[in-house]
Amino acid sequence: MMTSPVRILMVGEGAIAGIHMHALASIPEVHVVAVAGGDEQNTRRFADTWGIERVFTDYAHALSASGVDAVILATPSPLHADQAEQAIDAGKHVLCEIPMSLNLADAERMTARAREANTVAMVAHTRRFNAPHREMKRRIRTGEFHLQHLVSETYFLRRENLNMQGEPRGWTDHLLWHHACHSVDLFAWLLDDFDLEVWGGRGPIHPELGIAMDMNIGLKSRNETLATLTLSFNNHGPFGGFYRYIGEENTLMAYRDELKDYQGELLPVEGAGFQEQDAEFIAAIRENRVPEAAFSHCLPTMRLLEKLEKLMG
The missing domain is CATH 3.40.50.720 (NAD(P)-binding Rossmann-like Domain)
Structure with a gap:
């Protein structure tokens, strides 16, 4: 040691x-x-x-x-x-x-x-370490929460090659290999199942950036739990990754290190992902x-x- x-x-x-x-x-x-x-x-x-x-x-x-x-x-x-x-x-x-x-x-x-x-x-x-997702994995493992559908929304406005602070970037970000990677990994990790059925589609390629600006992705686990991923670099509004856990017992929403119920009430979770x-x-x-x-x-x-x-x- x-x-x-x-x-x-x-x-x-x-x-x-x-x-x-x-x-x-x-x-x-x-x-x-x-x-x-x-x-x-x-x-x-x-x-x-x-x-x-x-x-x-x-x-x-x-x-x-x-x-x-x-x-x-x-x-x-x-x-x-x-x-x-x-x-x-x-x-x-x-x-x-x-x-x-x-x-x-x-x-x-x-x-x-x-x-x-x-x-x-x-x-x-980082999603594996964010407090809401760790709590949801615990609930799924113990049988407290039966996940039926994970809905992930990932939004940015990146029609120009700018970073999170609006400054020029010398490289081009990628919806699939970067942003979808977060959510695909999260879903497989939550269920301990990386043998997923996958499907998806993309929008047109940006003429200057050379990347797809919009994507939808579907995932299905071996026990037929679904995940739907919506990703866009064309979105006006708050940016980041938003997760909706639709389950038999409840519907819960996760954003960064916060977990809320479907009525918007904060639920107690501890820890900061990074x-x-x-x-x-x-x-x-x-x-x-x-x-x-x-x-x-x-x-x-x-x-x-x-x-x-x-x-x-």
Whole structure:
């Protein structure tokens, strides 16, 4: 078991990196000793904001020179696979933001590399750690709640290539491999069933961004429980992922770390998803064990996404 503080290299200087920094602040025996970013000015600003001592703009150099135990990849989705493998090859533990990759082949290679290296390699499948979904999984397992239909709505307005703060983005987000990944994984994880029947369709491809802006996805478990996923980059209004648990006993709504009944009354749940997720990563390192949402745990979800991609064309 590791007894010294876990030294972290934060890779990325954007909004998600900041959320991880906030989460890590509540976890004992963790020290973010360095940050590696793509833009020097923004990376230095990030380091100043969070009191990080060392700043790098070259990821490979940061891996070799920063003296860290682990990396958190809060970088653009297209970089995740290569950066995760670089970290594993450098002997570092890895927490990779969702999605672990943008195709199944990369995910399989990453998983094999992590297994060979015997390193802690985890994906930030935050829905598995959000308090409402953990509570619903508990209720389903104990028989308190019989799920009939999970309805997931994922909404953003991304007709231009902007990030969550409305700033220009140097890469393009993806409804299937990023946003649908959250909900497909959640449904399979809730029911402990990754052998799902899947179907779906997409809207037209955006002429400039080159991606589908709207999708609908259907899932059915072996016991015939249904999930319906609606996703749009064309939505005006609040953004994020909204979940409706339709069950025999009740209908409950989950959003981030809140759970409400069908009348809008808040139900008591405890925990914050990002803190629980990042704490699991640190605990797995310290205890030398496989974490929840390890690469190997998330690979079945990537296989389902590939099926959906082929179906949608």
